[in-house]
Amino acid sequence: MSGHSKWSKIKRQKGATDAKRSKVFTRLIKEITVAVKEGGPDPDGNPRLRLAIQTSKAANMPKDNIERAIRKGEGGEGNYHEVTYEGYATNGVAVFVECMTDNINRTVQNVRTIFNKNNGSLGTNGSLEFIFDRKGVFVIRKGEELVEEDELTLELIDAGAEEVEFDEEYITIYCAMEDFGALQKKVEELNLNVESAELQRLPNTTVEVHEPEVLRKIMKFIDALEDDDDVQKVYHNLELNEELANLMSS
Structure with a gap:
């Protein structure tokens, strides 16, 4: 899955540029609004909303914007x-x-x-x-503490990870689409510093x-x-x- 690893690295590079655009916030607001309409305003009981909030925070979206998007979804606005x-x-x-x-x-x-x-x-x-496989992709930023790679990999595989890759700054985790929710819970339990977590369409050729x-x-x-x-x-x-x-x- 080395091609997938390169994909994640380039997505991170491009993300640094995209994050400067207000359009990124617009897209995240849409995602939050739809997530609330689908599963309610409580992120603890709504995995899609929890993920959207997590992604918005990683993109440095102000808290007020996130809260407004949640209220917008509660009010039934945005028929997307x-x-x-x-x-x-x-x-x-x-x-x-x-x-x-x-x-x-x-x-x-x-x-x-x-x-x-x-x-x-x-x-x-x-x-x-x-051509494309739907996969869950988690990008974790390493903290100051040293990570025991073998031990962490085994824990993540038990939770549904298909592959775990380590580089100097990041840990990238791949899983099948149907295992995304379980792996998301495991990542949260381990208190890992999630920079992004999303379902992506990864090319197999x-x-x-x-x-x-x-x-x-x-x-x-x-x-x-x-x-x-x-x-x-x-x-x-x-x-x-x-x-x-x-x-x-x-």
């Missing part, structure tokens, strides 16, 4: 629908788009326009199921692109999708090499 779109960018790079919208017609039109303007090809739902100009075009396409207000997350299977890392962090 979760929709996904699948297709291909240049060079056969698979692109999976997750959206949260109060106007599906607007969203599909915007997504289709972005695909068309960037020489992409929008496909049918389910067409990329063979990747496409290599070495031409800098083509890479720039693909990244322009992905950035255009991410900049749309209705888009929550964008996944792709572009091989995460050093060239791409530099483009994404610049």
